Amino acid sequence: MKPYNKDNVVLARNLRKTMTFPERELWYHFLRGYPIRFQRQKPIGDYIVDFYCARAGLVVELDGPYHGIDRQMEDDAARTKALEQMGLYVLRFQNKDVVRNLYGVTLEIDRVMKERCEELGTTPQSLRDSSPDKGSSDGKH
DSSP states (O other): OOBBGGGGGGHHHHHHHOOOOOHHHHHHHHHGSSSSSSSSEEEEEEEEEEEEEETTTEEEEEOOGGGGGGGHHHHHHHHHHHHHHHHHHEEEHHHHHHHHOOHHHHHHHHHHHHHHHHHOOOOOOOHHHHOHHHHHHOOHH
């Protein structure tokens, strides 16, 4: 278990209740049914990451339009660096990419998951046998 700032627990719980549309799409149409457990709005260090898979050491972040602002881009880079220093791999997607091409996003997450689990020696049989469609709760992409 990664260390986390306990002050973020209540905020993380509230963020789970008020997910953005792209977060809900990715969660309910893919990550929730993925063969390896993902968590939503997970406190890690001083951050709350959008989605986290402990087995793969993978963080998935969805960025809205304000992430293109210079100051926010600097904050995102610092955040990514801090998470990487904890041994995590950070995947970032734009919200618009999730909305326009959910299937493509799921393919990339699945590819990185398999790669990370292979590198870490944590690949379960259920992941070896899966495809993004099998990880989906409803098969729609």
